[in-house]
Amino acid sequence: MSEDGETAGDETDLTHTDAEGEVQMVDVGDKPDTARRAVAAGEINLRPETVEAIRDDEVSKGDVLATARVGAVQAVKHTWETIPMCHQIPITNVETDFELFADRVTLEVAVETTGKTGCEMEALEGVTTGLNVVWDMVKAAEKSAENADDQYPETSIDRVRVVEKTKREL
Template structure:
């Protein structure tokens, strides 16, 4: 691991990394995370009985949109050509797990795009179900977005 910070110039100012000299590569990144929910909310998601509509379809669209717009929200990210986005949900007892796989051909990786897809997709789930998660005291005792992480990153020279 390098001791040099690549997003900081010699004067300590933030900078975007120059990838102009790098060769194009086929790149893939996969990120995963989950949102813990009450069992009744998970049941409502699986039976498509949520007042705001189809939670997973909406979250899928949100995740894809986030991937495509990562460069607009993460200050030092490059705008990259996304060649594929795969969004998968695993709904189980008390949680919805979201996995986002992103592929590109270019000079820089796509792990930030995968992470943005996961976090936005999970935020969309939360937005769609938050009314049913509130207890009698107005608290959200179960709900938590957790374990957001990159689980795979690969680079293959084009």
Template sequence: MSEEFTHVDEEGDAQMVDVGDKAESQRRAVARGQIRLTESTLAAIDADEVEKGDVLATARIGAIQAVKHTWEMVPMCHQIPITNVDIEFTVGDEAVEIVVAVETVGKTGCEMEALEGVTTGLNVVWDMVKANEKDDDGEYPTTAIEDIRVVEKTVDR
């Protein structure tokens, strides 16, 4: 692995990596994460009985928007052509898990887009259910967004 920092120039200033000379290739990245919630909130999500509306449909739209706008949020991220976004939710016994798969044909990867999709999707879930999660003391003892990570990255040259 190179010890050279590619986002820093010779003077130590931040810079975007030059990918101009790289060949285009099919690229895919998959990221996942989860939000821990109370049993009653999870049941309400699963039954589509959350007062604010369809939690997972709204979170899916938010995740897609985040994928498409990652380059605006992450300073050194290139704007890339997104060719596909696949989002899966699983409502489990303790958490809602989201898996975001992003595909592109380009000169740079799409793992940041997958991570942004996961993070925003989970934030939307939280926004939709936070009233359900508050305990009698006004706290959120169960709620935690966690385990956000890239689980797959492929390049087909």
């Protein structure tokens, strides 16, 4: 399969290696441009007190969600630099949506592009980086007060996944 999930020739064909087994970028040059959208989501589990501090904008490092939003967008735009063989694509839109629950923060990142390849990796990079920024912003509050050796007993990033992928002809 190609990086956007389409079968490339015979199902035994490998798209990221050549005949000698060397890694290569998939050639998408002959593919037509299409409008594409991918949405990824994930969550960070936190102490309820930490979520309240985020909600009340009382985290000592500053506005957690605003900072995480910037990090998510930057990650989307730089995905091609961090994932080998990922094409640099024209990002036409990025949307971020945070939701706060009693014990977690969720993030959904939607990425749109017009081009020859999909944008799922960009959406996933936006989610993982956005949630990492949340963690970085609240890590002092998340450390275990009872046991200094047990740094982040309740903190985890989970359920990172693609929740939507669409492609339409122009």
